[in-house]
Amino acid sequence: QTVVTQEPSFSVSPGGTVTLTCGLSSGSVSTSYYPTWYQQTPGQAPRTLIYSTKTRSSGVPDRFSGSILGNKAALTITGAQAEDESDYYCVLYMGSGIWVFGGGTKLTVL
Amino acid sequence: ELQLVESGGVVVQPGGSLRLSCAASGFTFDDYAMHWVRQAPGKGLEWVALISWDGAYVHYADSVKGRFTISRDNSKRSLYMQMSSLRAEDAALYYCAKGFGSSAASWVDYWGQGTLVTVSS
Numbered sequence: 156q157t158v159v160t161q162e163p164s165f166s167v168s169p170g171g172t173v174t175l176t177c178g179l180s181s182g183s184v185s186t187s188y189y190p191t192w193y194q195q196t197p198g199q200a201p202r203t204l205i206y207s208t209k210t211r212s213s214g215v216p217d218r219f220s221g222s223i224l225g226n227k228a229a230l231t232i233t234g235a236q237a238e239d240e241s242d243y244y245c246v247l248y249m250g251s252g253i254w255v256f257g258g259g260t261k262l263t264v265l
Numbered sequence: 266e267l268q269l270v271e272s273g274g275v276v277v278q279p280g281g282s283l284r285l286s287c288a289a290s291g292f293t294f295d296d297y298a299m300h301w302v303r304q305a306p307g308k309g310l311e312w313v314a315l316i317s318w319d320g321a322y323v324h325y326a327d328s329v330k331g332r333f334t335i336s337r338d339n340s341k342r343s344l345y346m347q348m349s350s351l352r353a354e355d356a357a358l359y360y361c362a363k364g365f366g367s368s369a370a371s372w373v374d375y376w377g378q379g380t381l382v383t384v385s386s
Contacts, residue, residue: 156327191372193310200360200376201310207365212374244310252315252324252369254300259309 157181159247161257167235167264175260176227177245183226188247190228192221195242195259204243205230232262240264267291267375269361274380281351285380287344287361295319295339298364298371301346303357304379313359314346318367329355348382356384 158180167173177190184190186208193201203212205221208228218234228247232239245257273285285301301313314335315324323335334347344361358379364371 189370189372193373195310200378201373202376203372203374206372206374242309246310246312246372248370248372252322253326254312254315254372256302256310256312 157249157255159245159255159257161243161245161260163258164261164263167232167239167262169235169237169264171235172231172233173235173262174224175230175232175243175245175262176224177229177247177257178227179247184223184228184247186223188228188249190221190223191246192219192228192230193244193246194239195244201244235264237264267363269363269375269377271359271361271377271380274359274382276383276385277351278386279352279384281384282347282349283351283382285346285348285359285361285382287377289342289344289361289363292363294342296367298367298369299335299337299344300362300364300373301335301344302360302362302373302376303355303382304360305354305357308357311357315364315369315371316344317369322369324369351382351384353384356382358382 160178192205195201209221244259332350361377362373363375365374
């Protein structure tokens, strides 16, 4: 069973830049996995940030960007703000109709 | 405005059954694949199941295969999840979610607010 990996936690200073990654326990992430990123604050439903590797969802600030970095999908926040303190999840398409979420990254802005 | 409203979450005993529903509005329901995603208390998101726009194709996470059945009624703009042989580890907030497109390779782009399933004796 393939596991989708994410950093459990990350910290960034206000105004700083942080890159969260989404990898595979075996193999490399490519655009064929349609990596998609979600943001979730406590008590709220997730919000779609980036889909299909690098397309920002409607209304998402341009400080959020997606890419493939090496063998992983990446979510970069440039100029982090206090309201970006959230949990971030990636999901990958494994083929045959199967999607798998990563374990999520808890981002602290301080 | 696009809306997904889940219902049906209750307290159920281990081994019991339950049917979740999701009422969709604000978009052309039968143009899109639909997902169920769950989140156990204090845990991360877990993809559960997907159904194609026409119901012809369904896919499940291994953790629920053989116990859960996803279905849809396009005439009622509704998505369902029939859950049986429930286990403690099935306790979670269940989100109804819209796919970006009509096929299986359709990531979730909109989420409902979820319905809570508790499995307890």
